[in-house]
Amino acid sequence: MNHLKYKKVILWIMLLLPWLSLPFLGKQALKRFFPAGLFISTLVFFENMVAKKRKWWVYHETIHPKVTGDFPMIWGPFLIGSMWILRLTYGRFYLYMLLNIAVDSFFTYPLVTIFQKLGISSLIKLKRYQLSLLFFFKSALLYAFQLMVEKMKRTAAQKQQDPLQD
Known part of the structure; x- marks a missing residue:
């Protein structure tokens, strides 16, 4: 298998396995x-547009010429991983942050x-510690988004129980 196809196989596995x-x-x-997973993945999609413009990082390889290089990472491990981390730790913020720091550190280093x-x-203009800080910020944002979703669901359920409450 030639070197180029090997990289594409890795990207396909990274996209599909999660x-x-x-x-x-x-x-x-x-x-x-x-x-929440869709929210944070969409945010990361736009973050990658900024990163490309500011040359924070670059993807040299992609799964298809018309697909951006970040696609497998965002719509594979990032989307699915975000949901798994929430499922395993939601409601226990410190455990959530600890798990995110571990996973993000594995990616960053x-x-x-x-x-x-x-x-x-x-990575081009972004240092690893800066990438870690970006991940940390997105982790907090993901948790905050999920808190907001949960609050909206509770409010909707309460209104459904008592429609005269306003």
Whole structure:
């Protein structure tokens, strides 16, 4: 297998493998945490546009010429991983942040190094600690979004129980 195809296979696996875990997430958890996962993944999609313009990082490889290089990362491990982390830790903020720091550190340090060595992506103007801070901020934002969703659901349920309450 030539070197170029090897990188594409890695990206395809990175995109598809997390989706195979969805049946284990559970229907209720998927329904509960999908909006937050979609929110943060969409935010990261736009963040990558800014990153490309400001040359924070670059993707050298993609799964298809018409698909951005960040697509497998955002719509694979980031989307599905966000929902899994929420499912496993929501309601226990310190555990949530601890797990996020561990996962984000794994990405920021060993995985970024591997991607750079393989020629998949590289950090350019962004230092690893800055990338870690970005991840930390997005983790807090994801949790805050889920808190807001939960509050809106409770409010809607209360109004449904007592429609005269306003």
